Ligand code: ADP
């Protein structure tokens with residue numbers, strides 16, 4: 641019998657609006673699958689949202705909305721650790737320590753930073769530091785696996801690089817091996833792996849580009865029936881007439897349908913596309929039905945959770961206390977390695 645090693649999985653979502661199908665298939669669903677067999681550490685990345693959000697009430701509400709979405713989708717807060725990033729301020733301390741071993745060249749290569757510069761956007765320092773804070777999120781918990789969509793893979797590579805820089809800076813290069821091939825486990829900072837679900841690495845939005853809050857092309861996970869119908873009907877398709885056969889492989893509606901469908905349902909729809917006399921309107925109705933079936937029960941749970949913000953706050957506070965215990969242990973190693981004061985020396989114990 642083969643035994644799978646229990647890993648620590650960690651991921652975060654920014655509370656910058658309502659979670660959508662891209663977040664769900666790219667990150668939430670794979671993260672919840674991992675949580676069944678492994679240790680799960682998932683958090684609401686409110687500090688990251690601060691690079692763009694300027695409305696405190698909205699940030700608070702969206703933070704609870706992300707927590708409620710994970711819980712409504714099946715995350716068990718007794719088994720997994722769910723918290724709000726800003727409730728564990730140790731992460732900012734590790735961000736600083738990592739900043740001090742990270743060259744400007746590394747952060748200047750980040751896609752988000754390069755895009756913002758190319759578009760002539762007014763950049764704040766938070767945008768430059770974003771990948772360092774994200775590396776701190778991951779390294780502060782000795783994470784093994786990080787389930788994310790494809791757009792986050794570069795950030796994961798940067799986190800691995802920063803762990804290596806830090807380890808080498810304060811422990812020296814490993815004997816008898818290169819920096820890359822040594823196992824750092826149990827030494828200082830653990831190097832994590834990204835986990836990208838190939839089938840949902842990039843979920844397309846209404847216009848066919850990557851579904852993203854910043855492109856305004858999303859379908860929210862918990863949209864009400866009316867909004868859901870409006871959005872699905874707005875998915876862009878080509879102008880092939882109803883009678884003619886259609887190619888499922890190039891159609892956004894089919895790509896989205898495939899995320900929800902069983903292999904049999906998917907093949908049955910593909911047949912209808914190829915057979916002709918089947919319009920995109922029909923395909924959209926089929927998609928709508930599967931989406932309702934998939935998210936309907938979770939939407940009820942989501943509404944119930946959002947009606948009890950105090951209970952959500954309690955769950956997040958409990959998660960933060962558990963996350964903080966791990967964070968303090970790792971920070972103690974970091975402080976000792978750098979010659980800083982001990983965590984125990986400088987902080988009151990967490991209640
Ligand atoms: P957005 O681009 O809408 O702001 P986030 O940056 O908050 O989304 O993403 C949260 C998580 O969801 C990340 O792991 C990200 O990779 C994943 N994700 C977001 N959009 C998509 C998408 N269209 N396809 C696959 N994964 C996605």
Ligand code: TRP
Pocket residue numbers: 650651652653654685688773774777778786788792795
């Ligand atoms: N940057 C991620 C995003 O935009 C969110 C995030 C913050 C994250 N910290 C993380 C994801 C740590 C995984 C691990 O989607």
